[in-house]
Amino acid sequence: MAHTKKSNSQLFFNGILSENPIFRLALSMCPAVGISTSVMNGILLGVAVLFVQV
Structure with a gap:
């Protein structure tokens, strides 16, 4: 089995964004519990x- 070495920045960003289930769950709850006061806040929340x- 070949081991590939990842850089520290790749490990950091993978741990924060793509491989962090708590972050994903918390962010996906934002539209359900958040009340936006403007259209721009709602759009940015949807994009986030x-x-x-994805």
């Missing part, structure tokens, strides 16, 4: 959710 979920 799409970025993390």
Whole structure:
């Protein structure tokens, strides 16, 4: 089995964004519990959710 060495930045960003189930769950709950006061806040919240979920 070949081992590939990842850089520290790759490990950091993978741990924070793509391999962090707590972060994903918390971000996906934002639209359900959050009340946005403007259209721009709602759009940015939707984009953030799409970025993390996809």
